[in-house]
Amino acid sequence: MPISQLSQSAPSGTGAAAARSINIAILAMGGEGGGVLADWIVDLAENSGYLAQTTSVPGVAQRTGSTIYYVELFPEDAARAAGKQPVLALMPVPGEVDVVIASELMEAGRAITRGLVTPDRTTLIASTNRVYAMTEKIAMGDGRADADAFLQAGGDAARVFIHRDFAALAEQNRSVISATLFGALAAVETLPFRRQQFEAAIERGGISVSSSLKAFAAGFAAATSPEPVKSEPIVSAVPKAGPGLAALAARMTAGFPPASHAILLAGLARLADYQDIAYASTYLDRLEPIRSLAQQPGGHDAALLTETARYLALWMSYEDAIRVADLKTRRARFERVHADARVADDQLLLINEFLHPRVEEFADILPVALGSWLLKTGWAARLVNRLTGKGKILQTTSLWGFLQLYWLASLRRWRPKTLRFQREQQRISNWLEQVKDVAQVDYALALEVAECPRLVKGYGDTYLLGSRNFESLMRALPRLRQLDNPASRLKDLRHAALADDTGKKLEDALAKLNLPQGGAL
Secondary structure (H helix, E strand, C coil): CCCECCHHHCCCCCCCCCCCEEEEEEEEECCCCHHHHHHHHHHHHHCCCEEEEEEEEECCCCCCCEEEEEEEEEEHHHHHHHCCCCCCCCCCCCCCCCEEEECCHHHHHHHHHCCCCCCCCCEEEEECCCCCCHHHHCCCCCCCCCHHHHHHHHHHHCCEEEEECHHHHHHHCCCCHHHHHHHHHHHHCCCCCCHHHHHHHHHHHCCCHHHHHHHHHHHHHHHHCCCCCCCCCCCCCCCCCCHHHHHHHHHHHHHCCHHHHHHHHHHHHHHHHHCCHHHHHHHHHHHHHHHHHHHCCCCCCCHHHHHHHHHHHHHHCCCCHHHHHHHHCCHHHHHHHHHHCCCCCCCCCCCEEEECCCHHHHHHCCEHHHHHHHHHCHHHHHHHHHHHCCCEEEECCCHHHHHHHHHHHHHHHHHHHEHHHHHHHHHHHHHHHHHHHHHCCCHHHHHHHHHHHHHCCCCHHHHHHHHHHHHHHHHHHHHHCCCCCHHHHHHHHHHHHHCCCCCHHHHHHHHHCCCCCCCCC
């Protein structure tokens, strides 16, 4: 059991019995320099008259890549006066930690739940950026944890709570987050060392000294500045359309209410990029009937038009293999990866794409007849799955790997003739008819119907389940309209569909209302 209370606040007396270790826990993700931060602290302590020990325990569960680095410091003069060496712990003990440093907000939450942060003792330094956990990423709906809850918990649990976006500061200074967190640690003055001693530790490290010192200074300044006040969301002005979209933008301005212009222009740009200008024009054609409903006597506001436009644009730009290949071969993507990897001028960047297509993805981009034949022909489907079962690795920074994806992306012009395109366009038309039909008698219910396509997303099993859930809701809609408060009921059903990745909660909710189940694709 470590003796853990700051030496400067220890009771009067001499020797090791009166001294206390300084206990520091660092929770960081892979590649963030958590080990470097721990080494800086050890070097700082050892060059300032302290004994130091550091250990690390890598994560192996949901947050694989997350590591806890633990550092204990003990005044060397106290050990010498006692004539014995202190016994330092290998892991942080709940209630016995003086400083917790978290490189990401959920890591701070994990430290709090483990009891490492206590209000009478612990200084908590946390970066407010998020690296989403696997459970957040695979959720059917918005599975993100509430950042405000983390911040509230940090304020309640810690003696001192410093929270800033230290990751963004590091990025601005072309460094890693460990340097900005080290600066914040110096700023809070919990450790008995001066700023110059911290900076000297970075200089002795000898790696990226200039950028690390700049990031250190930025972290120090951020930690000593007043806590940022949460501002109201910024409402962006409607962006201007490029030359290619000028005619469609003029049509939009003349025929659609101003409240819908921002989302409509975003949809036009997305669909022109996805397919072509004609496809973007089809987007406005499909929205004309919805717009006309709002213009009728007694019509409602533009909410229905806006929400329908939002999900229509997303659905019309569904992701298929052609779209994925297109995005992976764009110059902007290579430039972004190059910048994120911080590739030096004398280094080469290699990008490996891990692809695992299934027979359904192949059928999606084939002509209607051929794609249908492939899905219905058992031996052909099994052959494709056998050939692709182990996946494929393409190096898009090589000529051959790039050309393979570039050829696949070039099939965009043939997309309207593919099986997936024809199927999705029919489903979109059916959904829009439902929105228009329901809106004439129940505006609130129509708004909920307009949001149902948010279930249709992703690929593979996620896409199949989402599509099946969507079809289940559309199938149940006629019966649902006969019940009381159908808008609220449909909203609850949609939330049930997003609540799990098996469809069981939606099945139970439909059964409870005695509504038909099962949707056919």
